[in-house]
Amino acid sequence: MAPPKVKQQKLLKSSEDKIFSKYFTIDFVKSLIFDPIRLPLVSILIMLxxxxxxxxxxxxxxxxxxxxNAYMQECEGFLNGTTDYSQLKGDTGPLVYPAGFIYIYSILYFITSRGKNILLAQYIFVLIYLIQLYLVLRLYSKTRKIPPYVIVLSVFTSYRIHSIYSLRLFNDPVAIILLYASLNLFMDRRWTLGSILFSLGVGVKMNILLFAPAMLMLYLTSLGYMKTLIQLIICGMVQLIIGAPFLLTYPYAYIKGSFDLGRVFEHKWTVNYRxxxxxxxxxxxxxxxxxILHLFLLAYVAKPCYIFFKNYARLRSLQAQFQPQIEAENREIENNLKKKMKRAKTKQSETESELTDEQKHFIESFEKGLKSRFGEAETKEEDEPKKIEIHFxxxxxxxxxxxxLINFIGVICSRSLHYQFYVWYFHSLPYLSWFTDFPKSFKILILFLIEFCWNQYPSTIFSSLLLHACHLILLVGVVKKMRRETRLANEATSQKTE
Known part of the structure; x- marks a missing residue:
């Protein structure tokens, strides 16, 4: 019989070989690049x-x-006691954002020593960028739709996005981070908190309303009419609360200044209509x-969008029904496995050599950590039952x-897109592109051409026309496939009922 120390070394060596053969291979590296299931792990690397x-x-x-500086001047006027929106002005003109903007940037006003500590403000916006990126990656990871390399190419090659966050300190990122926080909450079915954050996003900048038609359909299909009404009341109450100091003193000036639908943008800043x-x-x-074009396009996609939302709500309903049963079944399987392992240990020979507790703990922790991050079930023996796993x-x-899609339509029909407006839809572009039936190379080309257009300063006739062309191609690709999928789903449903 081999000495205990030799057996220990052999067991440790075989465990190390097993780890290396599984996780340090070309196939595993390829999966990190191309497999959407690996996005949670790749997301950590992206964030770092x-x-x-x-x-x-x-x-x-x-x-x-x-x-x-204009933001700080507008906040300074409010902090000095002015609640008349027509009197809140900065170097770039009058204040044109809702009250949520005033409160958030007033906090930044104090944190950054009345706006003088620009470097600190930049690091705060770096943090905003990272949090928002995490929220986006969390949604993408849930969908298991987009290969990691697409996210990497999109995120790391965008000069304009990094500039908007780290070098410009616009308020658009603040509104968008609230929007993505609300979307994560909605996907987690935490409706009330999601509605509050969504309304706060509108309270920072009005462009968040471009998502409103989608939110209404999501409410109706997931919650029904009465609960939808409650969520709409919550959204409205948030607006009344944050706008109270201005609505109670100069209501007309506040509504006209912060929700001015007739505002005319300067032609010199336009990216899309040069x-x-x-x-x-x-x-x-x-x-x-x-x-009119915006309303027409919304009406055109309303039916397929509603069907998508309805099917989403149906699957979530099935999850609510079956999840407790699945968890109970998995607990039973786990208990049986524990009993089996316990019986096996009692039969183990007293002379058999084992790894030390420290070595076993290291190997088990390492393997479990990798498997949990990569979305894999733990390895079982062939005759052992596996846990039930449904990625709802x-x-x-x-x-x-x-x-x-609904936000994208709003962006396409916007009267003017300024450079900071890119954040309104940038993080959704990889998903929209990858949903189409275009060849992969063409999908990536569309993303790079859109990025090219946003990096032209000042914009040119060519860049603005090219941007519209890319938008139109992407819109047609998404809507065409969406309508085809809903038609096929309806045909399959009708055949079952016959």
Missing amino acids: AELALNIFIVIRIKYTEIDW FLGIEIFEDFRFHLTLL DQAVQLAILPIF
Whole structure:
């Protein structure tokens, strides 16, 4: 019989070989690049790399002043006691954002020594960027739809997005992080808190309302009419509460200033309509045409979007029914396995050599940690029953797609897109692109062309026309496949009922 020490070394060696053969292979590396199931692990690497990259940007690239000083001047007027929105102004003009903006940037006003500590403000926006990226990756991980390399290419190659967050300090990222926080809460079925954060996002910047039609359909299909009404009341109450100091003193000035639907943007900043002359760009009839187009497109996609939301709600309902049974069955399987292992240990020979407790604990922890992060079930013997695993969160695909699509339509029909508006839909572009039936190379090309258009400063006739072309191609690709899938689903349902 081999000495106990030799047996220990052999057992440890075989365990190490097993780990290396499973996780340190070409196939495993490929899966980290191409397999959507691996995104949770890759997300950790993305977050760490983005942290380093953003710190590098802050340290090495010069900050550019655009709106920050104006934000601070507007907040200073409020902090000095002014509640008349028509009197709250900065270097760039009058205040045009709702009250949520005032409160958040007033906090930043104090934290950054009345707006003077720009470096600290930049690091705060780096943190905002990282939190938002985590929220986006969390949604993408649930869907198991997008390969990790697509996210990596999209995130790390966007000069404009990093500039907006780390070097410009716009309020758009603040509104968008509240939006993505609310989407995560909605997908976790925490409706009330999600509604509060969604309304707070609207309270920072009005563009969040582009998501409102999708939110209404999500409410109706998931909650029904009465509970939907309750959530809408919650959203409305949030607006009344944050706007109270202004609504109780100068209500008309507040509503006109913060929710001005007739606002005319400056042509010199437009990214999407550079090819139009100033006269047409500022013409009210042009704005009315875009509004009509927006409503028409929403009506056109309303039915497939509603069906997607309805199927999402149905799957979540099935989860609520079956999850307790699945958990109970898994507990029973786990208890049986424990009993079997206990019996096996009692039969083990007293002379058999084992690894030390410390060595066994290290190997077990290492393997379990890798498996839990990669979404794999623990290895079982062939004759042992496996746990029941149903990834219900994958149903998030059915909700996220119409949410992103409806916002995308709003962006396409916007009267003008300024450079900071890119964050309104940037993080949804990989998902929209990957949903289409286009070849993979063409999907990536669309993403890079859109990025190219947003990096042209000032915008040109060519870049703005190209941006519209990319938007239109992507919209047609998404809607075409969406309508086909809903048609096939309806046909399958009708055949079953016959």
